[in-house]
Amino acid sequence: MKTLSATQSTFAPPVMEARRWLQGVEFTADRPLINVSQAAPVDPPPEPMLRAMTDVVMSDPDAHLYGPVLGYDPLRAEVAQQWSAAYGGQIAPENVAITSGCNQAFAATIATLCTAGDDVILPVPYYFNHRMWLDMAGVGCNALDTGPTLLPDPEAAEALITPRTRAIVLVTPNNPGGVEYPAELVRAFFDLARSRGIALIIDETYRDFDSRTGAPHDLFTDPDWADTLIQLYSFSKAYRLTGHRVGAMVASAARLAEAEKFLDTVAICPNQIGQRAALWGMQNLGQWLAGERAEILDRRAAITEGFRALGDKGWELLGCGAYFAYVTHPYDMPSDRLAPKLVRDAGVLMLPGTMFMPSDNTAGQRQMRIAFANVDRAGVGALFARLL
Structure with missing residues (x-):
């Protein structure tokens, strides 16, 4: 029996896998992609x-x-x-x-x-x-x-x-x-x-x-x-x-x-x-970074303040802080199927909880990660509107 190499022993990089879900999907100027998949700032340094x-x-x-x-x-x-x-x-x-x-x-x-x-x-x-x-x-x-x-x-x-x-x-x-x-x-x-x-x-x-x-x-x-x-x-x-x-x-x-x-x-x-x-x-x-922190904390507040509308639809906010909100979804399908569907149907790219769990832990099938580092307060509102 052939043994696996070191790289074959693990899974494909999740962020790269998620980007492949964008292939063949068209987004319009009035409904652009909302990308909350990766926890990395996209702006250049000051x-x-x-x-x-x-x-x-x-x-x-x-x-x-x-x-x-x-x-x-x-x-x-x-x-x-x-x-x-x-x-x-x-x-x-x-x-x-x-x-x-x-x-x-x-x-x-x-x-x-x-x-x-x-x-x-x-x-x-x-x-x-x-x-x-x-x-x-x-x-x-x-x-x-x-x-x-x-x-x-x-x-x-x-x-x-x-x-x-x-x-x-x-x-x-x-x-x-x-x-x-x-x-x-x-x-x-x-x-x-x-x-x-x-x-x-x-x-x-x-x-x-x-x-x-x-x-x-x-x-x-x-x-x-x-x-x-x-x-x-x-x-x-x-x-x-x-x-x-x-x-x-x-x-x-x-x-x-x-x-x-x-x-x-x-x-x-x-x-x-x-x-x-x-x-x-x-x-x-130091002062500039304090401003960056204040902005991220405001985005966190926007998540927690606005989540009630999603909560009424069966979503649940498990955790929120730094760049992330971690949620459960209400749909009758596992999150690794829901995530690419949201790209096609809602123009939203986020990662499923299955990417953060061992395969034998089924909790990830109901969970999603929202990385809001690049989504301001208005963007949070637009995100929630798409998910309703």
Whole structure:
């Protein structure tokens, strides 16, 4: 019997699959496609950042060469300084690695923790690229069902831990669910992971759009945080740098030394221009980013305020936050059939819950993810009108 290759062991990229549903479908100027399938800003970086990037291209010769595998030292230092202030803890530059996007940070993290046959606990619904990488690495996905609250239960997670379990993964604010994990819940998972000698991986890609003020958790205040915690981050959402692929991994210096082996063999170094842009953004775009956050929070409010009309038709809002609303639909068909039908019938592209679930979890057949990063308050109204 022929064995599967690493890539054959997982599914096709969901966003690419969804784009194929657009083939052969015509949209008119008075009824254009409403695309709520992908959580990535489509606008370019703000003009001042573009000018700064142009200056880098023209005047910084080092930006066109290989750089340090673990990233541009000034950016590592800036992340350490700002994160220490934001979380009230001690994070040193040697605790920070810059990666080619947050997906690479996750892949590098798993490479430092796991070998084939190990397993990792993922709350369900999960971010599909996390599942894809585990599949390709030969690492088991131990699915932790979060139920209708979309909040994982530490006791249920503990029951899933086996001698082969190497980590628990949390994403907060959550993709796809949108929910923000309470600080005490995050702390409970940290304590669980530490007590069982496994890692806690927290993906905070959407931390800049958390509705809460202050630190979303207190884990970095623990002087020994690095024995358990690995934090992941993306600059793509905050500064519209999706095409430049700049992410971060915050962990112990010893773990980053292991991650360096992986990163050196995959991309050698992160995008040099993107790293300098991220540094410039951190130092100069605080007020601008606050405005971006306010806009996203207004779109979130538009979702929650306007959802009553859909609720009257049998839809249910399970979670809403950052870039996402996660909903159940009222139709007598699975969501993976409903989603392409909505493209044809309503001119709406969104992802079905089946893309965020193991195949044996039928809950995804009633669920859909709405990614509203590029749909303003008026666009939310138009979306809901199409779905009624």
